[in-house]
Amino acid sequence: MNLPIRNIDVIIIGAGAAGMMCAIEAGKRGRSVLLLDCSSKLAEKIRISGGGRCNFTNLHTKPENFISHNPHFCRSALARYTPQDFIALVEKHGIHYHEKKLGQLFCDDSSQQIIDLLRKECEFAGVIWQMPSTVSQIQYSGSTASNHNKPRRFVIRTDRNTLAAHSLVIATGGLSIPQIGASDFGYRIAKQFNVPVTTLRPGLVGLTFSQNDFDCFKPISGIAIDAEVSYQHISFRENILLTHRGISGPAILQISSYWEPGTAILINLMPQLNTHDLFQAQRQSNQLLPNLLSGHLPKRFAHAWCDMILTRLSLTHLSDKSIKHYSNNDLIQIAEHIHNWKIVPSGTMGYKKAEVTLGGIDTHALSSKTMAVKKIPELYFIGEVVDVTGQLGGFNFQWAWSSGYAAGQVV
Numbered sequence: 001m002n003l004p005i006r007n008i009d010v011i012i013i014g015a016g017a018a019g020m021m022c023a024i025e026a027g028k029r030g031r032s033v034l035l036l037d038c039s040s041k042l043a044e045k046i047r048i049s050g051g052g053r054c055n056f057t058n059l060h061t062k063p064e065n066f067i068s069h070n071p072h073f074c075r076s077a078l079a080r081y082t083p084q085d086f087i088a089l090v091e092k093h094g095i096h097y098h099e100k101k102l103g104q105l106f107c108d109d110s111s112q113q114i115i116d117l118l119r120k121e122c123e124f125a126g127v128i129w130q131m132p133s134t135v136s137q138i139q140y141s142g143s144t145a146s147n148h149n150k151p152r153r154f155v156i157r158t159d160r161n162t163l164a165a166h167s168l169v170i171a172t173g174g175l176s177i178p179q180i181g182a183s184d185f186g187y188r189i190a191k192q193f194n195v196p197v198t199t200l201r202p203g204l205v206g207l208t209f210s211q212n213d214f215d216c217f218k219p220i221s222g223i224a225i226d227a228e229v230s231y232q233h234i235s236f237r238e239n240i241l242l243t244h245r246g247i248s249g250p251a252i253l254q255i256s257s258y259w260e261p262g263t264a265i266l267i268n269l270m271p272q273l274n275t276h277d278l279f280q281a282q283r284q285s286n287q288l289l290p291n292l293l294s295g296h297l298p299k300r301f302a303h304a305w306c307d308m309i310l311t312r313l314s315l316t317h318l319s320d321k322s323i324k325h326y327s328n329n330d331l332i333q334i335a336e337h338i339h340n341w342k343i344v345p346s347g348t349m350g351y352k353k354a355e356v357t358l359g360g361i362d363t364h365a366l367s368s369k370t371m372a373v374k375k376i377p378e379l380y381f382i383g384e385v386v387d388v389t390g391q392l393g394g395f396n397f398q399w400a401w402s403s404g405y406a407a408g409q410v411v
Contacts, residue, residue, distance in 0.1 A: 004162075005155070005162045005163065005164050006034075006161055006162070006163050006164070007163075007164050007165075008032050008033070008034045008128070008163055008164065008165045009026075009031040009032040009033065009165065009166050009167065009411075010023075010026045010031050010032070010033045010034070010165060010166065010167045010168075010169065010411045011033075011034050011036060011154065011156055011163055011165040011167070011168050011169070012026075012033065012034070012035050012036065012169040012171055013036050013037070013135060013156075013168070013169070013170055013171065013172055013185070013189075014036075014037060014169075014170065014171030014172035014173060014186075014383070014385075015035045015036070015037035015039075015042060015043065015129070015131060015171075016037075016043055016045055016046065016171060016172075016173055016383065016400070017043065017045070017046055017118070017383065017397055017400035017401065017404070018171045018382040018383025018384070018399075018400035018401075018403055018404040019035060019037075019169070019171030019382070019383070019404065020035065020043070020118040020119075020121075020122055020404070021118070021400065021401050021404030021405055021408065022169055022171060022380075022382055022404035022405070022407045022408040022411065023035050023122050023125065023127045023408070024118070024121045024122055024125050024127070024404075024408065025125075025404070025405050025407075025408025025409060026125075026407075026408045026411045027122065027124075027125025027126050027127045028125050028408075029408075029409070031411065032126070032128070033125070033126070033127045033128065034127070034128045034129075034130055034163065034165075035122065035127055035128070035129055035130065035131070036130045036131065036133050036135070036156075036158065036163075037130075037131040037132065037133070038131070038132055038133065038134045038135075038181065038183075038185075039131060039132055039180075039181045040131065040132040042115060042119065042131070043115045043118070044180040044181065045173065045177065045180060046111055046114055046115050046118075047111050047112060047115060048111070048177075048180065049111055049397070050106050050107075050111060052110060052111055053106040053107045053108075053109070053110060053111055054106065054107050054110075054111030054113075054114045054397075055100070055104050055105065055106050055393065055394040055397065056086065056090065056097075056105055056106070056107070056114055056394060056397050057083040057086050057087065057105050057394045057397055057398045057401070058083060058102075058103045058104055058105065058393050058394035058395050058398060059083055059099065059103035059105065060102070060103035061078060061082070061083050061103075061394075061395055061398045062078075063075045063078060065390055065391045065393075065395045066388050066389060066390050066391070066395065066399065067203075067257055067258070067358065067388075067389045067390075067391075068363060068387050068388045068389070069198050069359075069362065069363070069364075069387055070362075070363040070364055070387070072368075073363035073366070073368050073388060074368075074388050074399065074402075075368070076368040076369050076406070077368065077369075077371070077399075077402040077403050077405070077406040078398070078399075078402050080402070080405065080406060081401055081402040081405035081406070082402075083105075083398055085401075085405075086398070086401045087105070089117065089121070090114075090117065093113070093116075093117045093120070095107060095108075095109075095113045095114070095117065096108040096109065102393055103393070103394070104393045104394050105394060130158070130160065130161075133158045133159060133160050134158060134159045135156055135157070135158050135185075136157050136158065136159065137155075137156070137157040138154060138155070138156050138157075138168070138189065138192065139154070139155040139156075139157075140153060140154055140155075140193070140376070140378075140379075141153045141154075141155075153165075153166060153378050154166075154167075154168045154378065154379075156168070166378060166411075167378050167379075167380065167411040168378065168379050168380070169380040169381075169382060169407055169411060170185075170186045170189050170190075170379070170380065170381045170382070170385060171186075171381075171382050171383045171385065171404070172185045172186040172385055173186070173357075173383060173384045173385060174186075174200070174356060174357025174360060174384045174385060175200060175202075175351045175354075175357045176202060176203070176351050176354040176355060176356050176357045176384075177351070177352070177354070177355075178351060178352060179352065182351070182357075186360075186361070186381065186385035187200070187360075187361075187385070190361055190381070193373065193376055193379060194375075195361060195362070195365050195373055195376075195379075195381070196361075196362040196364075196365055197359070197360060197361055197362060197387075198359040198360060198361075198362050198387045199359050200357055200358065200359040200360065201348075201357075201358050201359060202256075202348050202349070202350055202351050202353075202354030202356075202357065202358070203256065203257040203354055203355070203356040203357060203358035203389050204253040204254070204256060204257055204354060204355035204356050204391075204392050205253065205256045205348045205349050205350070205351075205353055205354035205355065206243060206245070206246060206247065206248030206252060206253070206256070206348065206349040206353055207246050207247055207248070207252055207256055207259070207265075207345040207347070207348055207349070208245050208246035208345060208346050208347050208348065208349060209246045209247070209343060209344075209345055209346055210344075210346045213343060213344075213346075214246060216304045216307055216308050217242050217301075217304055217308075218244055219304075220242060220298075220300045220301055220304055221242050221243050221244045222241070222242065222243075223241070223242045223298050223300060223301050224239045224240070224241045224242075224249060224298075225239065225240050225241075225242075225269060225297060225298060225301060226238075226239055226271075226272075227239070227240045227251060227267050227268060227269050227271065228251070228267070228268040228271040229251040229252060229254070229255045229265060229266070229267050229268075230255070230265065230266045230267075230268070231255050231258050231259050231263070231265050231266070232258070234255065234258045235255075236250070236251045236254040236255055237251065237271055238250035238251040238254070239251060240252050240267065242301070245349060246345065246346075246349070247343075248349070248353075250392055253355065253392050254391055254392050256348060257356075257358055257389060257391070259345065261345075261347065262344070263344065264342050264343060264344045265342075265343055265344075265345065266340050266341065266342055267340075267341040267343065268338075268339045268340065268341075269297060269305070269338050269339070269341060270296050270297065270338055270339065271339075272296075273296070274335075275334075275335040275338045275339060276331065276332060276335040278292075278296075278335075279323065279326075279331040279334075279335060280331075282323050283323065283324065284323075284324050285322060285323045285324060286322045286323075286324065287322055287323055288320070288321070288322055288323075289306050289310075289318075289323060289326070289334070290302045290303040290306040292323060293305075293306065293338075306319070307319065309334060309337050312337075313330075313333055313334070313337075315330060318330070355392070355396075356384060356389050356390070356396055357384060357389070358389050359387050359389075360381075360384070360385050360386045360387040360388070360389075361381040361385055361386045361387055362387055363386060363387050363388065366381060366386070369406065370406060370407060370409075370410045371386070371403055371406050371407040372407070372410070380407045380411060382400075382403040382404050382406075382407050383399070383400045383403055383404065384396065384399075384400070386403065388403070
């Protein structure tokens with residue numbers, strides 16, 4: 001039996017951060033809006049974010065905090081919906097929050113508060129929910145008249161019904177964290193409509209290393225170190241974290257979004273001081289090298305790192321000797337490696353551990369003002385599915401709010 005087609009002004013596929021923001025704004029404009037999602041749980045990525053407290057924005061958001069093949073694309077949306085705009089919404093709902101560091105804002109209580117905020121705003125705006133529900137087919141009839149009685153141009157067939165809409169918004173996210181439902185749906189829709197997609201890869205993700213580079217550190221996984229990590233002209237100073245597969249932590253997650261396979265990263269293990277000056281001050285010391293470095297680095301790491309670097313520099317004959325037995329050239333080499341520890345990662349920990357997906361819908365094909373596809377102005381892409389990726393620290397949520405708002409003003 002053929003069910004009757006349900007007519008809607010705007011259909012948004014993907015009820016995450018960007019999708020709900022777009023739905024709220026479109027509903028407030030009097031548009032009929034249907035939010036469709038394949039998951040039975042609303043906004044799982046928001047729920048698990050920020051250790052369960054949702055790092056919902058960053059006070060210092062600027063275009064330079066985002067990576068894209070078209071770096072200026074994000075400027076328009078970010079300027080029209082700012083961190084202060086979302087903070088005002090958070091305060092309107094009585095949610096208490098705090099700045100953790102570097103402008104990063106978190107809920108005092110739980111990320112569920114942000115989900116509840118968005119759900120309430122959607123309900124106030126009259127948004128219709130359809131979840132869980134899967135899409136089997138999308139058809140498009142092409143642009144026609146632009147008056148208020150224009151025909152529904154998209155027909156969406158789902159496991160529940162057939163829907164027709166003036167505007168279709170894709171807010172299905174990227175490939176990161178497939179265990180909570182991430183999929184390539186948005187990229188498949190782009191392919192169907194001949195919208196280009198840039199190269200995809202995991203972002204904000206831990207890095208792995210070859211056996212030879214990392215065997216000595218496996219027994220001490222879990223140790224964190226304040227370090228500066230650099231790749232080409234980009235550097236971040238935050239903690240790095242040794243894992244059983246390689247290295248993670250905030251500084252590594254940040255640099256992973258810039259790192260290219262087959263190239264090296266540099267780690268400054270002691271950015272707070274000049275190690276060569278330290279060695280010169282201890283030139284006649286009876287201390288062993290690992291014991292001296294243990295005053296500035298975790299003890300177990302200092303011992304493992306010294307074993308590794310003395311082997312690399314063919315200085316193992318000094319492993320049981322005090323600092324005064326090292327030549328000045330030996331100490332210069334060791335100091336250089338402390339401040340520029342060069343490692344070539346073997347890869348990343350993959351989408352399962354990645355916080356975001358780098359790449360996505362090519363922004364050259366979209367309007368920066370509306371997020372609409374230039375050749376199909378009734379089709380929109382917002383949020384993570386687009387080739388705009390924020391650094392760690394609340395920037396990706398701000399892009400979700402800003403891009404969802406931009407589309408919500410016009411759909």
